[in-house]
Amino acid sequence: MLAGWSLAVAAGFAQETGWKFPCPTHEIARYTAHRVAEAIHVDGVLDEEVWQSAPTSPRFVDIITGQPALHDTRAMVVWDDRNLYVAYRVEEPNVRAKYTQPNDPIYYDNDVELFIAGPDAYYEFELNAFNTSYEVFFIWEDAYEPRGYSAAPEFARSLLKPFNGVGFTTHPRGGRLGQFEWTFPGKQTAVQIDGTLNDDGDTDRGWTVELAFPWKGFPWLATDGRAVPPRHGDVWRMDFSRFNTYKAPAPAEDSGGWVWTRHGVWDSHIPECFVFVQFTTNVVSGDEFVRVPRDPTVYGEARATESEPIRRHDLTPYHDARRLLANPHKGWYHHYPDNHIDKYRIARDADILEFPGMDHLYLRLAWAYLEPREGEFDWPVIDRIIEKWTGHGLGIAFRISCKETSTDRLEQQFATPRWVMEAGARGGHYRMGQPTGPDGPWEPVYDDPIFLEKLDRFLAAFAARYDGQPWVRYVDIGSIGDWGEGHSWASSRKECGLAARKRHVDLHLKHFKRTQLVVTDDFVYALSDPAERQALHAHVLTHGISYRDDSILVNGYLSGVSDNFTVRSPEFFADAYRRTPTVFELEHYGTVKKLGNWDGRPDSLVAKHGRGKQGPHYFRGALELLHATYIGYHGYAHEWLADNPEFTREMLNRCGYWLFPMTLELPEEVVAGMTIPFELTVENRGVAPPYHPYELRLKLSGEGTHWISRLATAGSSWSPGEPIVVRHQIPVPARLNPGHYELAIGLFDAARPKERPVELALKAELRDAEGYYRVTTLRIAGR
Secondary structure, three states: OOOOOOOOOOOOOOOOOOOOOOOOHHHOOEEEEEEOOOOOOOOOOOOOHHHHHOOOOOOOEEOOOOOEOOOOEEEEEEEOOOEEEEEEEEEOOOOOOOOOOOOOOHHHOOEEEEEEEOOOEEEEEEEEOOOOEEEEEEEEHHHHOOOOHHHOHHHOHHHOEEEOOOOOOOOOOOOEEEEOOOOOOOOEEEEEEEOOOOOOOOOOOEEEEEEEEEHHHOHHHOOOOOOOOOOOOOEEEEEEEEEOOOOOOOOOOOOOEEEOOOOOOOOOOOHHHOEEEEEEEEEOOOOOOOOOOOOHHHHOOOEEOOOOOEEEEEOHHHEOOOOOOOOOOOEEEEEEEEOOOOOOOOOOHHHHHOOOOEEEEEEEEEHHHHOOEOOEOOOHHHHHHHHHHHOOOOEEEEEEEOOOOOOOOHHHHOOOOHHHHHOOOOEEEEEOOEEOOOOOOEEEOOOOHHHHHHHHHHHHHHHHHHOOOOOEEEEEOOOOOHHHOOOOOOOOOOOOOHHHHHHHHHHHHHHOOOOOEEEEHHHHHOOOOHHHHHHHHHHHHHOOOEEEEEEEOOHHHHHHHHHHOOOOOHHHHHHHOOOOOEEEEEOOHHHHHHOOOOOOOOOOHHHHHOOOOOHHHHHHHHHHHHOEEEEEOOOOHHHHHHHOHHHHHHHHHHOOOOEEEEEEEEEOEEEOOEEEEEEEEEEEOOOOOOOOOEEEEEEEEEOOEEEEEEEEEEOOOOOOOOOEEEEEEEEOOOOOOOEEEEEEEEEEEOOOOOOEEEOOOEOHHHEOOOOOEEEEEEEEEOO
16 A cells, blocks of 8 residues: 555544554454464465364454444464465455556555564565555665665665655654565465456455465564564564445545554554464364353454443452462473483482472483484484473473583594594594594584585484474574584684584574574674674574573683673573573583582682672573573582572572563443453563463353453563553353352463463462462343
């Protein structure tokens, strides 16, 4: 929609404090895009079962006023590993179209439009009933150089034109550059008309649209490092609209532009107003949310509520910040094995099973243990551990290293299996920067083609066995450097360059398509050239890879970065944590104690450089800077817990997300069959958002019945330090009998094979057996 329309602001719109955009934040829609089990045949006919079961948008509204549109328009979104799929159902009594050539100005026709926004650019797509498309790729000027667009031939400055918006000009972020000849790679479009095109002699029903956008075309929209295809819980911003050459007659205030979420002005180019689309790996099913009654009042047909007094409930008296919350997708992990087959062996099962909030085991082991001879794999080395502990409900994370520093076992001396060297891969024996004889540990040349070929085959076999397993938390890219940490301080001290490091990252991306990848900050920081370091950091983020810190409270860091709690690269984590979970690793706890750094012994470097801090202070401070979801003590579980019982519980709550419901607003009394406003504010006092899409639900219990309604989805937008406000219109079923009902709220991880409640920081006595928290009562009156 690029015609020069004038600015028009909806009457009565009250600007929200600090908000610079014309769309009210509480009106911006949120939608869950489900996965499909089979690819969709894009023919414009929405006859696949998936389109019958996928959640559908509400009826589009006027882009300026938000009033219901003259004709019905609705949209749906689903996805698979190859494509994003979008469908529209368009009611139109007289289907018309004029333009037939790609990038004709079809915004002068009746069309449907889709905008997809990344952090630094957005894509505009329009389609008319002739299946003629119009496309533009817009780049924010402040990102053109820093995010690498200027180096791409398709975005050469000579191909771009300045753009300043339509009805909302001079965007607070600044100017945009439009590539008006850009075409989305591999897109598929189709239209099906229910009627006769350009024949007003009869009455048409309308037309349907089916679109497929391959994920391979998304990287320039994913410059913040988000994964493409998305991971479970990822959120994208998209705009869905329809523009017409006609308008509803007066007194209707019809602008001719209809949208899913109103913008408040005649302008589609405001990404801040786009719908929040959150992706789930849950497959579309007509049986989803079966616990919600199939009552039409539940699905938007209830009458709007009359004006009722709104009561604000203060939930802070119900808070319990001391209660231990062992929640999904966060918590403690235990190193075993750890750079040696027997390191940190678990003496008693109870040491792990009774450890507060133990989430997973971190298996860090050399490649040689798993492929002792080429093509022959000894998986039982780790499968024995995996099978035992996943049987107890724990997860597993991996790092497979190619370089160790001890020589007490052949697999340690040749962490990259000896047969790789014998096949001709280059390398050498080194200790502390000096060559040794053949009795020293062997280090491969990390970009040697034979080494890379053998590593590629191993990773393919490893991924075929473990990628996407529901118990895998992440795979750590450990194929470069001592202990897989990305540096060679204890060996050759030769620098492994940018190209080689990117090659190793890409090898992991090639094989691990369904598992979160992480990399140590040393892997990036080991590059001496700051520009190359930044380029690798951008490459990591662009592909949705996260970071771990190896390690906090290392003695050698205390003199230089003690003020940062020995976090050397906090900027890496600041960029990563909003989209992907980060990992905290303490220096070996036994070493920290031995050096006196945990208790600040007078002769320790903590005492010298810490300005009064002790080990727990460093741990807390580092957790804040790393925004870590997973935390490890790097030692023996029984020793750590015996020394730090209360601190262990404190850090469990603080790591990752920690959610406190603050206030609840809704009418004091409601009438069955009417729709009521609901507003819940939540505070995240953790250090990171929840990255998985947890369902927020409301339950009414009373008069011999229970009724459950899904309100919203928690996810990566629920960041610490930012306001979290859930607003929802609740259609109260007409079938509910008059009386007093207990109102409870709950958060649930529905993506697991067995649903798991997510605990909130509320008093335990408020929680029922299903995981809902009783927070107030509600009176329902009869009609």
